[in-house]
Amino acid sequence: MWNWKNMQTLAPPPGAEVDFAACLDAFPQLELAKTTPQDPIYHAEGDVWKHTKMVLRALLEDEHYAQLDPHDRETVFFAALLHDVAKCSTTVIADDGRISQPGHSRKGAVDARIALWEAGAPVLQREAICRLISVHQVPFFAFADSRRGQSPEFIVRELSWLADLHLLTMLARADILGRVCPDVGQVLVNIELVREMAGEEDCLRKPRAFASAETAVRYFRGAQLHPDYALHEAPGSEVIVMCGLPASGKNTWVERECKGWPVVSFDDARSELGLKHGENDGAAAHRAIDKARSLLRTRERFVWNATHLSRQMRGKSVDLCLDYGATVRLVHLEATRGELLARNRARDTTLTNAALLGMLHRWEAPTPTEAHALSLLVNSDREGK
Structure with a gap:
């Protein structure tokens, strides 16, 4: 092996x-x-x-x-x-x-x-x-x-x-x-x-410098501006968008690092509606998005806790936040295969390990161009996390 x-x-x-x-x-x-x-x-x-x-x-x-x-x-x-x-x-x-x-x-x-x-x-x-x-x-x-x-x-x-x-x-x-x-x-x-x-451009071995993170985010989304001139930043929510496979430790990380923050969660919305994993995802998503909009309108900070495995799915959440002038940090969590499957077996969930492994083929880790900041973290039991 x-x-x-x-x-x-x-x-x-x-x-x-x-x-x-x-x-x-x-x-x-x-x-x-x-x-x-x-x-x-x-x-x-x-x-x-x-x-x-x-x-x-x-x-x-x-x-x-x-x-x-x-x-x-x-x-x-x-x-x-x-x-x-x-x-x-x-x-x-x-x-x-x-x-x-x-x-x-x-x-x-x-x-x-x-x-x-x-x-x-x-x-x-x-x-x-x-x-x-x-x-x-x-x-x-x-x-x-x-x-x-x-x-x-x-x-x-x-x-x-x-x-x-x-x-x-x-x-x-x-x-x-x-x-x-x-x-x-x-x-x-x-x-x-x-x-x-x-x-x-002085970017052969490092990212091209931008006047601000907001300038970079808007530039990479097609805004007609120059990297060296900072874009005016309208005040908005501070949002942490979680990414990662189920059982990678997102809930634990949020509880430890973001105490007191409101949380938008598709899983929570699903539970509130009495739905099982994969059942009527549209209704759960609609409920979660409505909560996010409400928090964005009042410029409150919050955590958007979901798998967000593909860039397309992350993009929908991030774009909504950016539409309201939010500052977005992507936090991607992962664990080893053994830890992931052991945690999933121990959870109260309808998601089987076979289904979890099937999700790997949609796993696109986030990139620095997607938001204002990015953290790629390994949430390993061996590290005491």
């Missing part, structure tokens, strides 16, 4: 080679890459595993790789190893025979998160790896025809809040060099332009 300490040995030091057999043993899902086809125009080298091996070799040949400290070397290596891990489950073959894997970056980040969580990887390093995977192709197109209709400046600034752009551009270079396709030269130019702009 592979754990994080064992996995760290997979990231080769400068001058060494990749142990591909060990990589497959540590991450069994990669075995499916051997039989996952790719579009022959952009991946004439063949299947996903051939491409992955070529990417890893290109990464190790990058002059910057030897200059990285062990932590960063591990981070970019595992991002490269797992960057296409979800192509096996997202492959679509059209009627004309063209092959695509829509959404494989986002799904790959989720798959990598589950595997690294089960191995016990440190949460901050794990999320650095997963964010690299989620945006690994964005530098290809930032200075081409932006697929999102956003300026290169916006894309680079946002990327800097999601990933170390030095590591991201290394990963992107390895990704394009590790394939056989007609546009390698142009993509390499685009990647270098991202790197140059990151240098100009």
Whole structure:
């Protein structure tokens, strides 16, 4: 059984080679890459595993790789190893025979998160790896025809809040060099332009500075403003939005850290309505949202306690708070697999452990661009929490 300490040995030091057999043993899902086809125009080298091996070799040949400290070397290596891990489950073959894997970056980040969580990887390093995977192709197109209709400046600034752009551009270079396709030269130019702009914006190895957290939040939601000029902040509620799987310790954390704060909870609303887990979620959500609106109107501080597993679900809660001028801090809690299942068995709940584990495939940990502040916390029984 592979754990994080064992996995760290997979990231080769400068001058060494990749142990591909060990990589497959540590991450069994990669075995499916051997039989996952790719579009022959952009991946004439063949299947996903051939491409992955070529990417890893290109990464190790990058002059910057030897200059990285062990932590960063591990981070970019595992991002490269797992960057296409979800192509096996997202492959679509059209009627004309063209092959695509829509959404494989986002799904790959989720798959990598589950595997690294089960191995016990440190949460901050794990999320650095997963964010690299989620945006690994964005530098290809930032200075081409932006697929999102956003300026290169916006894309680079946002990327800097999601990933170390030095590591991201290394990963992107390895990704394009590790394939056989007609546009390698142009993509390499685009990647270098991202790197140059990151240098100009002073965000190659750190998030782009903003005049205030409010300015950053509104900018990343599309407000037309400049990062260096603070946006006027209207007074509003102070809101803590909880995130995390059931049984991760959210209730305990709220009771300890936010004594006396009003709490908005879908679970509480469900209980008040006499509903079981998964039963008439719409009614429970409506009741909770009405309570949140009431607190926001009076500018009271409160905690919004829910799983908020996906960015889409968090976004609904956060957007509502921002509409009322609130300041929002996301607090993401998690525990080990064993602790999570043991706690859930001991709880008075209709949620089974099987159903809880099924929720892992919707687990998108929050990112710094989503709110004014973010805390990623491990609520471990071993830490006495």
